Amino acid sequence: MARPRTPLLSRERIVAAALRLIDDEGLDALSTRRLASELSVSGPSLYNHFATKDELLDAVVDSVIGEVDLSMFGTAGAAGVVAAGGGSWPEALRDWARSYRAALAAHPNIVPVLAQGPGRRPNALRLADAVFGHLVESGWPRGQATRIGALMRYFVTGSALASFAAGFPADAEVYDAADYPHLGEAHRLAGHRGTVDEGAFETGLEALLDGLALRYARLAERP
Amino acid sequence: MARPRTPLLSRERIVAAALRLIDDEGLDALSTRRLASELSVSGPSLYNHFATKDELLDAVVDSVIGEVDLSMFGTAGAAGVVAAGGGSWPEALRDWARSYRAALAAHPNIVPVLAQGPGRRPNALRLADAVFGHLVESGWPRGQATRIGALMRYFVTGSALASFAAGFPADAEVYDAADYPHLGEAHRLAGHRGTVDEGAFETGLEALLDGLALRYARLAERP
DNA sequence: ACCTGAACACCGTTCAAGT
DNA sequence: ACCTGAACACCGTTCAAGT
Numbered sequence: 001m002a003r004p005r006t007p008l009l010s011r012e013r014i015v016a017a018a019l020r021l022i023d024d025e026g027l028d029a030l031s032t033r034r035l036a037s038e039l040s041v042s043g044p045s046l047y048n049h050f051a052t053k054d055e056l057l058d059a060v061v062d063s064v065i066g067e068v069d070l071s072m073f074g075t076a077g078a079a080g081v082v083a084a085g086g087g088s089w090p091e092a093l094r095d096w097a098r099s100y101r102a103a104l105a106a107h108p109n110i111v112p113v114l115a116q117g118p119g120r121r122p123n124a125l126r127l128a129d130a131v132f133g134h135l136v137e138s139g140w141p142r143g144q145a146t147r148i149g150a151l152m153r154y155f156v157t158g159s160a161l162a163s164f165a166a167g168f169p170a171d172a173e174v175y176d177a178a179d180y181p182h183l184g185e186a187h188r189l190a191g192h193r194g195t196v197d198e199g200a201f202e203t204g205l206e207a208l209l210d211g212l213a214l215r216y217a218r219l220a221e222r223p
Numbered sequence: 224m225a226r227p228r229t230p231l232l233s234r235e236r237i238v239a240a241a242l243r244l245i246d247d248e249g250l251d252a253l254s255t256r257r258l259a260s261e262l263s264v265s266g267p268s269l270y271n272h273f274a275t276k277d278e279l280l281d282a283v284v285d286s287v288i289g290e291v292d293l294s295m296f297g298t299a300g301a302a303g304v305v306a307a308g309g310g311s312w313p314e315a316l317r318d319w320a321r322s323y324r325a326a327l328a329a330h331p332n333i334v335p336v337l338a339q340g341p342g343r344r345p346n347a348l349r350l351a352d353a354v355f356g357h358l359v360e361s362g363w364p365r366g367q368a369t370r371i372g373a374l375m376r377y378f379v380t381g382s383a384l385a386s387f388a389a390g391f392p393a394d395a396e397v398y399d400a401a402d403y404p405h406l407g408e409a410h411r412l413a414g415h416r417g418t419v420d421e422g423a424f425e426t427g428l429e430a431l432l433d434g435l436a437l438r439y440a441r442l443a444e445r446p
Numbered sequence: 447a448c449c450t451g452a453a454c455a456c457c458g459t460t461c462a463a464g465t
Numbered sequence: 466a467c468c469t470g471a472a473c474a475c476c477g478t479t480c481a482a483g484t
Contacts, residue, residue: 207430
């Protein structure tokens with residue numbers, strides 16, 4: 001055919017198809033040729049819309065991060081939050097972490113790429129800006145705010161990267177009592193995948209926020 | 224040449240060369256042909272020692288996990304620990320988490336594979352068994368012990384997967400004040416990579432342990 | 447048992463050619 | 466501007482052939 005009158009492809013259509021392929025069959029299943037065939041187009045066509053496969057992956061990653069809710073950090077500056085007492089950062093962090101995890105856990109196969117950091121991706125930079133800004137305006141020293149942003153990302157990406165429960169084979173034969181005396185029930189984990197992972201995330205999130213609140217209280221004591 | 228008198232390869236040599244390649248050039252650089260050439264051998268030779276590339280990757284992963292120190296959980300059963308008061312689990316967990324992170328952070332490129340869970344890898348199963356067993360013998364209910372094992376893995380793998388600081392481009396031009404009002408100093412993060420990531424890990428680890436200690440205390444209150 | 451080269455069905459990317 | 470087929474240097478894996 002050569003060039004059609006109205007374009008067959010667009011960045012949006014390509015990104016959507018790529019994400020679907022990654023979700024359904026994993027990161028390794030995303031090849032330019034396979035993706036092109038999914039879009040009923042020849043392999044090299046994609047290069048009219050993205051310079052490289054990496055640039056395409058970057059767009060997919062940023063579309064996922066764009067799903068994270070940042071509204072709890074306030075839109076027009078967080079002055080109101082601080083005026084309200086500055087004590088609302090744990091609630092904001094909790095709501096954000098849940099939305100962050102939900103967005104990532106919906107696409108676990110792309111988390112390893114996303115976890116490399118924001119790079120130059122606008123949605124990822126906006127996220128980092130909102131979290132850091134909110135913490136600083138809540139009274140956290142800048143160095144501590146950086147650390148909190150980092151440790152929250154560690155926890156959220158780690159929890160979205162893979163299911164803990166599903167990592168244990170459902171085959172009871174694996175857990176020989178002589179080798180692993182405490183794993184006699186581990187073959188049942190995979191069956192409770194959802195609740196185990198959700199429970200672990202919530203427990204860790206609350207523990208983390210409690211631990212940080214302890215440190216926040218100490219800020220006022222010795223300034 | 225065909226078959227030499229003494230074998231050119233061994234599983235150990237192959238695993239070591241593969242890990243070196245992954246560390247130096249990333250997971251994508253590990254191809255069977257490239258690895259074979261690194262070992263001065265032809266591509267298909269590797270299939271005499273591993274059935275597939277995945278089986279080889281599994282062996283690499285388990286060799287990394289084998290570096291994690293588990294001695295703090297006691298060797299001949301943890302009865303002594305419990306007899307000593309059962310209060311030492313936070314110290315054991317802290318020491319283990321540091322060793323776990325150090326082992327993984329030395330090989331960040333393989334963390335995405337490792338984070339999929341233990342599977343049937345013996346060192347990974349031994350690790351899970353030691354942590355869970357220690358928590359249960361310290362008085363944690365089994366369900367909570369599972370969650371703690373999971374959330375600790377979330378945090379450690381997340382922190383070893385990639386540097387938080389290095390994820391922010393060192394180019395100040397990236398952080399336009401109109402778009403990202405709080406990231407004016409973000410270009411300096413990458414230069415302090417080591418201290419930022421170490422500080423975030425330590426802060427998160429201590430906060431997590433404090434939060435868990437709060438919950439452990441509550442176990443005694445309402446049993 | 448353990449290595450080889452040849453072969454198969456794949457990759458990402460470039461490029462000249464088409465409209 | 467946007468698509469195509471052909472081509473290049475790669476992949477993982479199989480297999481018959483060698484010792």
